[in-house]
Amino acid sequence: MTVPHIALVTGAGRGIGAAVAAELARVGATVVLAARSLDECERTAQALRSGGSRALAVTLDVGDPASIAAALARVREAVGAPDWLVNNAGIAVSAPLCPKDGSADELYERHMAVNFHGARRIAEALLPAMRVARYGRIVNIASSAGLRGYRYVAAYCASKHALMGWARAAALELDGSGVQVASVCPHYVDSPMTDASVRKIAAKTGRSESEARTLLAAENPSGKLVEPAQIARVVRELLESACNGAEVELDGGAPRYHPTQR
Numbered sequence: 001m002t003v004p005h006i007a008l009v010t011g012a013g014r015g016i017g018a019a020v021a022a023e024l025a026r027v028g029a030t031v032v033l034a035a036r037s038l039d040e041c042e043r044t045a046q047a048l049r050s051g052g053s054r055a056l057a058v059t060l061d062v063g064d065p066a067s068i069a070a071a072l073a074r075v076r077e078a079v080g081a082p083d084w085l086v087n088n089a090g091i092a093v094s095a096p097l098c099p100k101d102g103s104a105d106e107l108y109e110r111h112m113a114v115n116f117h118g119a120r121r122i123a124e125a126l127l128p129a130m131r132v133a134r135y136g137r138i139v140n141i142a143s144s145a146g147l148r149g150y151r152y153v154a155a156y157c158a159s160k161h162a163l164m165g166w167a168r169a170a171a172l173e174l175d176g177s178g179v180q181v182a183s184v185c186p187h188y189v190d191s192p193m194t195d196a197s198v199r200k201i202a203a204k205t206g207r208s209e210s211e212a213r214t215l216l217a218a219e220n221p222s223g224k225l226v227e228p229a230q231i232a233r234v235v236r237e238l239l240e241s242a243c244n245g246a247e248v249e250l251d252g253g254a255p256r257y258h259p260t261q262r
């Protein structure tokens with residue numbers, strides 16, 4: 001009998017993370033859903049459990065090292081050491097370059113703490129056991145903003161470029177260890193994060209929310225928002241395969257697999 005994988009999905013209460021959690025539960029993994037809002041994770045976990053899956057909700061603030069340590073201790077005690085990690089939790093706050101109100105440092109520090117250091121710290125905490133087991137998969141939900149720039153989100157772009165840089169270095173260093181790291185880079189996704197951007201654009205420009213959504217979709221090369229379910233399928237395929245160094249760009253059309261760095 002094969003032992004089911006134990007998957008930790010951060011930011012799994014809603015949006016992309018919830019879709020990934022559902023996809024991994026569907027293929028029999030024990031899924032840990034982690035985010036700051038325990039009630040959201042618990043609702044999603046409950047829905048998975050009612051479908052017969054094993055799912056646990058835990059409180060986690062990836063921007064806080066003490067919260068990471070406490071959440072991982074709870075996970076290890078409850079279900080064991082995760083061999084699949086999906087670093088999905090993230091924030092995106094828009095602001096012009098050099099805001100005049102002096103908020104830049106806080107903005108950059110917050111994005112780096114959550115989108116980069118959070119993902120890095122959780123991976124570092126799980127890596128020793130993965131290395132001993134000579135098996136582990138880490139998939140980071142980065143962004144097309146980790147591959148190129150976008151206006152008014154320099155802090156977000158910087159944090160996602162940092163995450164991509166870390167994943168590229170980690171993949172080289174882990175080569176041959178059995179532990180593999182891959183990155184998924186979606187363009188605009190149909191998720192609550194994009195809903196918030198739509199509301200902000202509508203409020204700032206006087207456009208309707210529907211017009212604002214169409215504008216964001218038109219920024220994607222496919223002209224369509226990416227579906228969270230498509231991201232979830234790609235994440236599952238990466239976790240189930242030899243994926244070290246893989247980078248998959250999703251723009252609403254067919255996935256684009258970038259050449260793996262060697």
Ligand SMILES: NC(=O)c1ccc[n+]([C@@H]2O[C@H](COP(=O)([O-])OP(=O)(O)OC[C@H]3O[C@@H](n4cnc5c(N)ncnc54)[C@H](OP(=O)(O)O)[C@@H]3O)[C@@H](O)[C@H]2O)c1
Pocket residue numbers: 010011012013014015016017034035036037038040060061062063088089090091092114141142143144185186187188189190191192193194
């Ligand atoms: N939406 C897009 O267009 C898009 C495009 C490319 C990449 N992405 C990336 O995809 C990931 C998921 O995005 P999404 O669109 O699904 O966003 P979302 O709908 O806003 O969901 C974000 C998730 O992350 C969690 N989260 C945020 N800060 C956290 C923290 N400090 N600690 C733990 N969990 C935290 C949230 O829960 P709590 O608030 O309860 O903690 C929530 O579960 C993010 O990394 C995002 O950058 C999104």
